[in-house]
Amino acid sequence: MFNIVELGKxxxxxxxxxxxxxxxxxxxxxCIIGPSGSxxxxxxxxxxxxxxxxxxxxxxxxxxxxxxLDTKMLRREIGMVFQKFNLFPMxxxxxxxxxxxxxxxxxxxxxxxxxxxxxxxxxxxxDKKDVYPSTLSGGQQQRVAIARxxxxxxxxxxxxxxxxxxxPELVGDVLEVMKQLAAEGMxxxxxxxxxxxxxxxxxxxxxxxxxxxxxxxxxxxIFNNPENQRTREFLARVL
Amino acid sequence: xxxxxxxAATLLIPSLLHGFSVVVQATILGFLLAILLxxxxxxxxxxxxxxxxxxxxxxxxxxxxxPLLVQLVYIYYVVPLLLNLLASLFGYKTDVQIASLTAGxxxxxxxxxxxxxxxxxASILSIDRGQTEAALALGFGKYQALFRIVMPQALxxxxxxxxxxxxxxxxxxxxxxxxAVNELLLRTQTFASQTFLTIESYTFLALAYLIxxxxxxxxxxxxxxxxxx
Numbered sequence: 488m489f490n491i492v493e494l495g496k497x498x499x500x501x502x503x504x505x506x507x508x509x510x511x512x513x514x515x516x517x518c519i520i521g522p523s524g525s526x527x528x529x530x531x532x533x534x535x536x537x538x539x540x541x542x543x544x545x546x547x548x549x550x551x552x553x554x555x556l557d558t559k560m561l562r563r564e565i566g567m568v569f570q571k572f573n574l575f576p577m578x579x580x581x582x583x584x585x586x587x588x589x590x591x592x593x594x595x596x597x598x599x600x601x602x603x604x605x606x607x608x609x610x611x612x613x614d615k616k617d618v619y620p621s622t623l624s625g626g627q628q629q630r631v632a633i634a635r636x637x638x639x640x641x642x643x644x645x646x647x648x649x650x651x652x653x654x655p656e657l658v659g660d661v662l663e664v665m666k667q668l669a670a671e672g673m674x675x676x677x678x679x680x681x682x683x684x685x686x687x688x689x690x691x692x693x694x695x696x697x698x699x700x701x702x703x704x705x706x707x708x709i710f711n712n713p714e715n716q717r718t719r720e721f722l723a724r725v726l
Numbered sequence: 727x728x729x730x731x732x733x734a735a736t737l738l739i740p741s742l743l744h745g746f747s748v749v750v751q752a753t754i755l756g757f758l759l760a761i762l763l764x765x766x767x768x769x770x771x772x773x774x775x776x777x778x779x780x781x782x783x784x785x786x787x788x789x790x791x792x793p794l795l796v797q798l799v800y801i802y803y804v805v806p807l808l809l810n811l812l813a814s815l816f817g818y819k820t821d822v823q824i825a826s827l828t829a830g831x832x833x834x835x836x837x838x839x840x841x842x843x844x845x846x847x848a849s850i851l852s853i854d855r856g857q858t859e860a861a862l863a864l865g866f867g868k869y870q871a872l873f874r875i876v877m878p879q880a881l882x883x884x885x886x887x888x889x890x891x892x893x894x895x896x897x898x899x900x901x902x903x904x905x906a907v908n909e910l911l912l913r914t915q916t917f918a919s920q921t922f923l924t925i926e927s928y929t930f931l932a933l934a935y936l937i938x939x940x941x942x943x944x945x946x947x948x949x950x951x952x953x954x955x
Contacts (some may be wrong), residue, residue, distance in 0.1 A: 537859055562769070563865035573860035577878055587864040637863060 488513045488643060488674060489534065494543035496529055503529045505698040506543070513642075516675045518685035518706075521695035522721060527678045527702065531645050532693070534676065535565045557607055563591060566636030570648040572628040574620035580631050583615040584638045592639065599638070606634040610664050626657030643674040650681055682726055686710050694718045734926035738917050740932050745910040749938070752830050752907065753897045757892055759835025761897060769872070771847055789840040797837055797902050802829035822902035830902035838895055845887050847914035849880040889946030893939055901933070910934055 489511035496504040499553050503526045509601075511517055519527045532538040533545065536558045545552050552561055574583050584603035588594040594602070609612045610630040620628055629649055636644055646665070650658045662684050669675060669688045679685060685706060692709040694702045694717075702715045710726075713719045767786070770778045789797065806822045813820040823834075853876050861871035881888075903912035910931055918927040 535863060540814060559865050559867055562863055565863075567860075568864075569856060569860065569865035571854075571856050573854070573856035573874060575860070575880070585867070590870075591865045635864075636905065 488515075488548060491545040492546070493546045494530070494533060494540050494545060496526070496533060496538060497541045503698055504533070504540070505697075507700055508543075509693070509700065509703070511643075511674070511676060513674055515690045515692060516669045516673075516688055517679065517691050519676065519678045519693045519695055520680070520682065520685055520721075521701075524696040524697075524700040527695050528647050531647050531676060531678050532653060534645055535562050536569055537567075543559070554699075559591075563639055564642045565645060566639055566641035566643070567645045568629070568632050568636055568647065568649050568650075570651050572620070572632045572636070572652075574628055575630055576620055579617050579619055580612065580623070583620065584635050587635070588638050603634070603638055606637050607631075609637075609667075610634045611660070624657055625653045626660045627651065629661045633661075633664055633668075637668075643676070644668065646677040646679065647673065648680065650676050650679070651705035670691050680725070682710070682722075694721065696721070729926060731926050731929075733921070734923045734952060737836055738793065738914065738923075738927055738930055741913045741917065742930065743908055745908065745913045746934070746938075747802075748907060748909045749896065749899045752834060752902060752909065753892070753896050754829065755831045756834030756838065756899075759831065760838035760842055760891070760895075761888070763835060763839030764846050766848040766878075767839065767843035768850060771843070772850060772866060773806075782943075786840050786843070789837055794833065794898060795904060796899055798830060798833040798905050801833050802826060802954045826902070826906040830899070830907045831903050832906075834895055834898065839892055842885060842888065842891055844873055846880065847883050849884045850876060852880050852883065882953065886946065886950040890948060893942050893946060896942060920932070 489509075491507060491509050491511075494504055494507040495502070507526075508528055514550055519530065521527050529538055533540050536552065536554065536556075540653075547561060550556070574580075575586065577675065578586060581600065581603050584600035584606060585594075585596070588597060588599045588602065589596060597669055602617065604613060607616055612627060612634070613629075615623060615627065619640070623631065631650075633644075649697060651660050653661065658681065660679060665675070665677070665684070677685075677689070687706075689706045691703060692706045693700055694709060694713075694715070696717050701717050702709060702718045709718065711723065713722060738782055767782055771781050773779065802824060808820040810820050813822075815886050850872075857875050857879065858871045861875040862868070866874065899907075899909055900911040903915065906912070914927050914931040918924045921927070
């Protein structure tokens, strides 16, 4: 689905990503782990062009993507879930889900409502459809945010540390929804600090540090038998 | 000296009621113009395009550095002369004039628009960047994200301060007397100079403004508390 070739990103003089190359296959769950400041989130945000790469190439389904491309089309196919949820506070939960399908995909209101209710059912929040996001817990908000991304029927989902802003006891529900999506075959790229989730759900784990991919492989290999010294040090600290 | 409030009341109050409709007109149209201009200037200044931000900054300094009264007089008396002069340079003979109420509305709208643009700009900047990113990630364009998602939240947060500007504008319509708009002050001045009921007339004038501005301020406060909950 994605073919990333020598991707680089600089903020001024600060080089955040240095020559990242990788494939992302359809149906794959890729977890990106690494210390803060390693460039994981920036890399993720380059995939839907929320950040514009400064060097390298990204191919999506064979077409090269860059700032000239119709980024709107790309983003409609790739959903994103943020660390801080970013739900729209002036809309109810249901409206959060239906707003983009109605205004972008020109879906009929009844149809969008039906779809939204199904998705809320799926994330276990159908009873919250008429409340405003501010009345929900962080975990509930994040599940609504996942449902909102799904309402655009994306081919792929990007997760940017989806559980980092949550109280520990709320993390489980969100991970449960993500596991379910993975089991249904959704292509997912997940930047996360949840090592348990990465080990259990990922098809491939990528360890990034200082703007490089240091090591990648099956979760068993990365977690049980890491080759690189830096991977070992990082895992020793977080596990 | 004998005060004659009843004479002033019977003659002046009907006239003030007529003037009241002028005040309402000037305020509503001036305020709409101010909001529109304020939004445009705010968005322009946030655009990061130097050919837009530079002139807008100069324009803001120009308006904020001169009194509203001077601006009104300038629009009413000077701008038509300038236009005529400009036309004559191209060999046309024109007699452009600006109706006094139009000049007043333009003046109020431009002046308040500049002040309000700063409030609007700050409120747009205060909205979490994540809101824009969420909209972009869903497939909305840059301007759709701004107008559909960010602006409604920004405007909502500044409704109380916009309300205060509205109350101020109602009172500032009195300056329109100097460009011959027959509003409350001009009517009172005329009446007082004809009848010499100076104390009575201006007391009624002051009361008239209070009768408008006190309930209006109260409504704005009500709205503010309502929005907080």
